[in-house]
Amino acid sequence: MSKAFTRETDTADDDDDLDGAPALPAGTRNYITPGGYARLRAELLTLIDDDRPKVVEAVHWAAKNGDRSENGDYIYGKKRLREIDKRIRFLTKRLEIAEIADxxxxxxxxxxxxxxxxxxxxxxxxxxxxxxxxxxxxxxxxxxxxxxxxxxxxxxxxxxxxxxxxxxxxxxxxxxxxxxxxxxxx
Incomplete structure (x- = not known):
């Protein structure tokens, strides 16, 4: 069977585990300090503006080099891209529900x-x-x-x-x- 039609196990339930972060208790708010909010937002912007484009460029370059099934740069680049996307989704969701408490x-x-x-x-x-x-x-x-x-x-x-x-x-x-x-x- 072609690898294109198989599901990799490390991408299963990406949104459910939220990067291993603790879940919020039911009915509570996601309190965060202004400094904490700024740090999470800076991390999100760094992932979007710097890290992700670099990995996408590396994966694009590796894809042009031929057989993708044996190309380590392509395989590990795609894995890193999934990790970055997962962290971006996590940070976006947490920042959306964050309530800044000074x-x-x-x-x-x-x-x-x-x-x-x-x-x-x-x-x-x-x-x-x-x-x-x-x-x-x-x-x-x-x-x-x-x-x-x-x-x-x-x-x-x-x-x-x-x-x-x-x-x-x-x-x-x-x-x-x-x-x-x-x-x-x-």
Missing amino acids: PSVHHGQDQVFFGATVTYADEAGLERTVTILGIDEADTLSGQVSWISPIARALLKSREGDVVKLVTPAGAQEIEVLKVAYGIER
């Missing part, structure tokens, strides 16, 4: 809202600092958590000095909010 409006307050940088201590006295951001911009490796994460849900609407209950797979524990800050976006 955390700087809460500057100077001691209550935890979206965009806050919170320092808390657990029962063992270990202090941690997290910044509560949107699901598309949070980076857990740099101390940023999504506003739908368990720690963020426990901290939201609390104030400095409050003790809140955090439910984890290891069980419930109490954490104390030590400091709340706004306006410092990492």
Whole structure:
């Protein structure tokens, strides 16, 4: 059978998994900071204006070189083009439903809202600092958590000095909010 009539497995369900990103809880909004929105928009424009045209040109060049079934430049170029198109669709959909929430409006307050940088201590006295951001911009490796994460849900609407209950797979524990800050976006 010709390869033209077969479906490749890596293109199946392109729109359903949305690049492995977490799904939004039903009935919620896709909150994002102005900085996060700008970063996602810049990535989208780079993919559309720079990356995609370069890959299309490479695939076009490779297609002119003969047998496409054994042409690595063509095969890997087409795969990269599918990846770029998938990311473009993801970013377009997420930016369309994004609701920009500016955390700087809460500057100077001691209550935890979206965009806050919170320092808390657990029962063992270990202090941690997290910044509560949107699901598309949070980076857990740099101390940023999504506003739908368990720690963020426990901290939201609390104030400095409050003790809140955090439910984890290891069980419930109490954490104390030590400091709340706004306006410092990492």
